[in-house]
Amino acid sequence: MPTEVALLESPALRVEQMGRVEALDKVKSLVMLPDGIHLRTEDVARYFEVSAEVVRKLTQRHRAEVEENGLRLLRGAELRVFHRDMVSLRGGEQAVSFPQAPTQLTLFTRRTVLNFAMLLRDSDIARSVRTHLLDAEEDLRASYVSLERRVTRIEGCLLGVGSALQELGPVLGRMSQRLDSLDRKLDVTHQAVGEIGLRLADVSRDVVRLDARMDGLSRRLRDPGRRTDG
Known part of the structure; x- marks a missing residue:
């Protein structure tokens, strides 16, 4: 079973956990943007109870990895379209504001946030998410072991059934011949x-x-x- 330290250090182990975004809400509720898909840097910092600067520095250190897991940087026309969509989703309210520089906006998805939970060392929330992932994996491994044992027992029973069928085959053949003769x-x-x-x-x-x-x-x-x- 992987340890928390291994999860922090190994990109390969993090990849294995990337589909389990449900772990985030089990630890703490995520506050999403109106589209229900994205979060801003400030939203991620608030979730992990760290500063926005910590999130930005971690993004810079692991840029390639977090981009593979949904990080987006919007600028220019793309940012204006996104801003307009958020205003529309909020029913036309003009109070939608982005504290980042108006020329760009960094967006995160649940998958990106889970990636950060496996990178942030000094966050109790991130640590809780990692603990949940590792405990759930241990439960899953235990289930696999139990299932493997059951399959092994079934295979043993099937071997006995196979032997019985082999012994029963000649008897059934003779019965078939007798029935044909009777017919x-x-x-x-x-x-x-x-x-x-x-x-x-x-x-x-x-x-x-x-x-x-x-x-x-x-x-x-x-x-x-x-x-x-x-």
């Missing part, structure tokens, strides 16, 4: 029953004809003098 016997039986049904139908017709002849014979016997046609 063929049932087909033969069905055919035989069908043939018996046909024969019984023929017998039934013969019985009907015999019964009719017996009825005729019975009538002749009751009336020997009666002549019959044919």
